[in-house]
Amino acid sequence: MARLNADQLAAHLQRGLAPLYLIYGDEPLLALEAADAIRAKARQEDYAEREVFTVESGFSWQNLLASGNSLSLFATRRIIEIRIPTGKPGTEGSQALQDYCARLPDDTITVVTCPKLDKQAQATKWFKALEQAGTAIPVYPVERTRLPQWIAVRLAAQKQRADATTLQFLADRVEGNLLAAHQEIQKLGLLFPEGPLLFDQVREAVLDVSRYDVFNLSDAMLAGDAVRLVRIMEGLKGEGVAPTLALWALTQEIRTLAKLKLGQRKGAALPQLFREARVWESRQGLVQRALGRLNEIRLVAGLKQAAALDRMIKGLARGDVWDELLQLGLGIART
Known part of the structure; x- marks a missing residue:
């Protein structure tokens, strides 16, 4: 219906x-x-x-x-x-x-x-x-780019408002954890009167309840958001996430982009390629923007980096795994 x-x-x-x-x-x-x-x-x-x-x-x-x-x-x-x-x-x-x-x-x-x-x-x-x-x-989870506005709407419902800097700060603190974000917004409603919220008030009141997973990491890489990628990588490392999972998430996205690029070069329509690669409709815009800024040479280089990282994780090569993971992600994000 x-x-x-x-x-x-x-x-x-x-x-x-x-x-x-x-x-x-x-x-x-x-x-x-x-x-x-x-x-x-x-x-x-x-x-x-x-x-x-x-x-x-x-x-x-x-x-x-x-x-x-x-x-x-x-x-x-x-x-x-x-x-x-x-x-x-x-x-x-x-x-x-x-x-x-x-x-x-x-x-x-x-x-x-x-x-x-x-x-x-x-x-x-x-x-x-x-x-x-x-x-x-x-x-679906609220996309990172929409999170400040999502928070603003929730604040408005309790007759409060915040400037763009404060909304961005809140988004950074609650990303990936909407239930906790909802609780923090409710807490602001209890602590402060109706009207504008000051940045210092919010900073003191809000806990860092962000919860990242490896999919947030790959999304930041696709979006070309280097600052967010660094923050998520540090969060994953601090939470004790296995580097194998982080590598898997990044490699999957790079491999998918490489396949899509190859298909485009052969003249296939992007909607068909998305179906074949099982790219969800909610992520197609993100992937399409990444395709627009990346070329096959950069993607092939990324896959070679990922292969070298895999050997490093298995103990077959020396190096700082998390640093190399960061370089892999930044190499794609900054292109």
């Missing part, structure tokens, strides 16, 4: 409720907030009863179908929540979801939640049935 971004949900709910919502993605805070917003709107519309089905070992899909086919005992309107933590309902579950969508119960709002689903999962019959029966809401 429709697909919405999480930030479009509020406007959608003002126009009315859909009969079914599918929330999926790898950002727990945004998924939780989306489900809460739907429940709140449903309560306003007198959906008073709520049933929750969690798909786990031994789950009976017949119980779900029976509930959908039965009338509410205590209220005329109800919410049915179907939680699929693995994102894999199985053969029986797939058919049950299709049957459920074919005969959506009256006076019922259904909310289905799943983790991040890859393109293969989104091509399944059960996913398509859910999407066609209602509204799909994918929730």
Whole structure:
């Protein structure tokens, strides 16, 4: 029926409720907030009863179908929540979801939640049935470039504001950890009155709750953000992340870029190349910008550096592994 971004949900709910919502993605805070917003709107519309089905070992899909086919005992309107933590309902579950969508119960709002689903999962019959029966809401981590604005919107909701420098500082401190970011923003609302926030106030109040992973590292390299790349590399090293993982993340991206460059040289269309390389739609802009500034010579040199680093990690060559990892990332980021 429709697909919405999480930030479009509020406007959608003002126009009315859909009969079914599918929330999926790898950002727990945004998924939780989306489900809460739907429940709140449903309560306003007198959906008073709520049933929750969690798909786990031994789950009976017949119980779900029976509930959908039965009338509410205590209220005329109800919410049915179907939680699929693995994102894999199985053969029986797939058919049950299709049957459920074919005969959506009256006076019922259904909310289905799943983790991040890859393109293969989104091509399944059960996913398509859910999407066609209602509204799909994918929730993805907030991109680094959008994080200061995301923070500004949250501050505005509690009638506070901050200048660009302060927002950037906050973004640096909470990157990669939206739930902790949400808690820190709430704390600012408790500590300080409505109105402008001073940089010194925020610096003293906010903890460094940033949490990096190797995917943040590769994103910084693709974005050409050398300063952020250095900060993330230092964070990973300090957290005791194995250098093998950092090398894997960087090498995967460089290898993908090299394949895309080769495909472009042979005349293939970029959308087709993205599909073949399994580049997610949410990352295609980032990858395309990196392709625009990098040439094949630089990418081949990067792969050779990565091979030398692999030998170093295995003890077959001498050198400072983390320093060489940094040089590898900066070599791509600064090109």
